[in-house]
Amino acid sequence: MKKLFALLLLIGILISSCQNSSGAMESKPTIGTIQGCGHISPYNGEKVLEVEGVVTHKFKNGFTMQSTISDLLPCTSDAIFITTGIYPSVYPGQLVIVDGTVSEYTPGVEEDHNLSRTEIHDPSIKVIDENIALPQPIILGQSESTVPTKWIKYDNIFDIQKNGLDFMKAWNLSLSKLKVELWLDP
Numbered sequence: 001m002k003k004l005f006a007l008l009l010l011i012g013i014l015i016s017s018c019q020n021s022s023g024a025m026e027s028k029p030t031i032g033t034i035q036g037c038g039h040i041s042p043y044n045g046e047k048v049l050e051v052e053g054v055v056t057h058k059f060k061n062g063f064t065m066q067s068t069i070s071d072l073l074p075c076t077s078d079a080i081f082i083t084t085g086i087y088p089s090v091y092p093g094q095l096v097i098v099d100g101t102v103s104e105y106t107p108g109v110e111e112d113h114n115l116s117r118t119e120i121h122d123p124s125i126k127v128i129d130e131n132i133a134l135p136q137p138i139i140l141g142q143s144e145s146t147v148p149t150k151w152i153k154y155d156n157i158f159d160i161q162k163n164g165l166d167f168m169k170a171w172n173l174s175l176s177k178l179k180v181e182l183w184l185d186p
Contacts, residue, residue: 031080032071034102034118041118043102051098051120054132055090063088065096066135081119095129
C-alpha cells in the first residue's frame, strides 16, 4: 500500500512539473493546430514551444511564418503572425522555431466588428536554417477551395464553405498568402 501511494505521489509530481504557472500544459503544436478550425485559437492565452515555420514576410512590428508542410485541413491556416514589437531581425526564407504566448489580436474598435487574428506574442526566436523555398502563392478561385460569395456576420458556427468571413479567417489572407487575387460579388 505504501509503495502504491509513493508511486501515485511520484506520478502527481511529474505531471505537475510539466505544467506552467497557469496550469496549462506547454506543448509543441504546429501552426495549423494553433490556428484551429474556428474563430478563436484553441491555444489562446497558452504558452507554446518550438513552433516551426519559414519566414514569408516582415513588418515593422513582426513577421509572418508559414508551415513548410500543410496539415491539409481546409479550415485551418498554415501561417501565423509573430509579434516582435520592433522590426524583426529574421528574413524571408529562414526556417525558425518560435516559443511564445498565443493571443487573439483584434484591430480597430469594438464597433468595427473586426475578426481577431491569431498571433504569437513575447516570442523567443531561433533560426535553424537558411534559404528555404517560400511556399507557392495560392490564387483563390483557382485552387481546390471555392470562395463563398456571402458574408455572414460573426456567429458561433464556423463554416468555410458558406461564410465568407470564416473562409477569410481559415485562409488567413492578410498573413499567409504572398499573392491573392480575390473576386467576390458584393
